[in-house]
Amino acid sequence: MANTKLKTVRLQLPVSTDDLKGLELGTIVYLDGRIFTGRESVYKKALDEGAGLPAPLGELGTVNFHCSPAASINADGSYNLGAVTATASFRFKKWLKAWFELSQCKIIIGKGGMTSDIYRNFFVPNGAIYLTTVGYGTGALLGRGIKRVVTTYWREELGLAQAIWVLDVENFGPFLVESDLNGNSLFERENAKIAPRLQAAYEGTRPATMARYGETDDKTDELI
Amino acid sequence: MIPQSLIKATADQLMAKAAIEIPDDYLSGLERMADTEQGDLSAFVIRAMLDNYKAAKEDRRAMCADTGVPRWYVKIGNEAQIEGGPIALETSLRRAVADATQDIPLRPNRVHPLWRTDHNNNCGIGAPEIDYAFHPDADWIELTTVHKGGLFGSDYRMLFPADGIDGIKRFYLDTLVSFGKRGLACQPAIIGIGLGGSKDICMTLGKQAACLRTVGSINPDPKIAALEEEFRDFGNSIGMGAMGFMGSSMVVDCHIEVGYCHTGGLPMSVHMFCLSSRRASARVYKDGRVDMRGDPNWFTDYMRRDGVDWDGATSLAAE
Structure with a gap:
């Protein structure tokens, strides 16, 4: 991995909340052990439809990756897993409360993070943190870190992209610590640093003659 | 007559090239940014991406697992003749997308907007999109695939x-x-x-x-x-x-x-x-030649013409 002044740690899975103490925002993380993918269709099925988890917690691990791999099934039923990258996590917040209760996850990996409100309300009480993927799109590097596809669940109903993929990984990364155990957000910290420059960049531009309904002039707003 | 088998084989090659190899022009641009970026975190991200492009090429795996929504841009020379006509051409391009989804593999991203039906091959109603343009005084066709997020x-x-x-x-x-x-x-x-x-x-x-x-x-x-x-x-x-x-x-x-x-x-x-600016282009000739091209040359003088008639004076500018 490239030279950097940023701190780098390697975490052995499964982790306890204690293992996550002292992880600072912006630390580079690599993982070893068991993870599983799950996104909207998994949440819908497990929570909204009440199916629960398809396997015991120990088998899935406690790291939920918001991911659909670029993968196919070979004619003999074996897996052809190429690249893996995350999908944007903010869309999944409505399921988080029930999801943490069901899955007891300690780490959620995704793209773009969530808000510090969400971290404080749902992650902190469960002793969990959020790791963001890097880029985005280090799909080939992450693909290299996958040592074994353990199994897949709900492949028929949900399709390859939305199914649960249970994966054993080694030196799997890089990720960045986006939320810590106090619920702080790296993205929000960076947004705050950029805000004054942004304000200056807008000087000399002109608001549109015809406004859009609901439009504001608050440059600290985010889409999520 | 441009053989359909050549079109399909070229399309297969382009699908893999686009998904796996970051285009040289984008790579050079990003390398220049890596040299000037002062922000620790932003610089780390760019360097990780440069490592990622290398890994993708070495392993022949897709550079990003969100392999986008593959589509085609086809430029047809005014004198080009395509074996089987446009219907056969579109079949080849759709097949190339379906085959690449299985073989590279790509993520089966394309679903029905309401029923979320996924054919696991990135094909469906209106997918892949195929856009057409034309070029004067030419008997080749140019194929460009773009896999944009x-x-x-x-x-x-x-x-x-x-x-x-x-x-x-x-x-x-x-x-x-x-x-x-x-x-x-x-x-x-x-x-x-x-x-x-x-x-x-x-x-x-x-x-x-x-x-x-x-x-x-x-x-x-x-x-x-x-x-x-x-x-x-x-x-x-x-x-x-x-x-x-x-x-x-x-x-x-x-x-x-x-x-x-x-x-x-x-x-x-x-x-x-984005950081996975996936595109690949080739010109296909009737004698079986295929030129892989770094530049799709989509916007030609002909494409940007301003007047009523085409006088042909600048038709070679894109060559």
Whole structure:
């Protein structure tokens, strides 16, 4: 991995909340052990439809990756897993409360993070943190870190992209610590640093003659 | 007659090249940004991406697992004859997408918008999109595939002549910032801006400006070229870098394409072609030759023609 002044740690899975103490925002993380993918269709099925988890917690691990791999099934039923990258996590917040209760996850990996409100309300009480993927799109590097596809669940109903993929990984990364155990957000910290420059960049531009309904002039707003 | 088997074989090759190999022009642009980025986090992100491109080529695996929504741009020479005609051509291009999804593999991204039906092959109603253009005095066809991400980084707005350049700048900035926060747009990106046209063509022009022009290319209108440069530098000066971290790496390049529009309006679209700016092009000849091309050469003098008749005087400019 490239030279950097940023701190780098390697975490052995499964982790306890204690293992996550002292992880600072912006630390580079690599993982070893068991993870599983799950996104909207998994949440819908497990929570909204009440199916629960398809396997015991120990088998899935406690790291939920918001991911659909670029993968196919070979004619003999074996897996052809190429690249893996995350999908944007903010869309999944409505399921988080029930999801943490069901899955007891300690780490959620995704793209773009969530808000510090969400971290404080749902992650902190469960002793969990959020790791963001890097880029985005280090799909080939992450693909290299996958040592074994353990199994897949709900492949028929949900399709390859939305199914649960249970994966054993080694030196799997890089990720960045986006939320810590106090619920702080790296993205929000960076947004705050950029805000004054942004304000200056807008000087000399002109608001549109015809406004859009609901439009504001608050440059600290985010889409999520 | 251009054989259909050659079209299919070329399409297969292009699908793999686009998914796995970052185009040289984008790579050079990003390497230049890696040299100048001062933000620790933003610089780390860019270097990780440079490592990732290398890993993808070494392993022959897709550079990003969101392998986008594969589509095709086909330019047909005025004298070209295609074995089986356009129906056979479209079948070959759809098959190439389905085959690549299984073989590379790509993520089966394409689903029905309501029923979420997934054929696991990136084909379906209207997918892959196939756009056509034509070229005078030629008997070849050119195939370009683009695998652009499909969720964030594009927007459209109807501006008016009263909004002027300052209004254009505002909407450009609004789009950069709103999708740049947290790096939803996966910047640094090639920004394509469409100005004018009817609403759908405005979107098309901007998207093609982002996806079909190479980093370093300029619009032939010198005033538009100056605007492209100004907007690129402006985008890199707002304090935001890769993933929305502090930095100076937002815009690898900015391309503007224009079309004549309604006299009362100034429609504008903005598109961001991301850190996985996947495209690959080839020209296919009837004698079996195939030229892989780094530049799709989509916007030719013929494509940007201004008058009623085509006099052919500048038809070779794109060669």
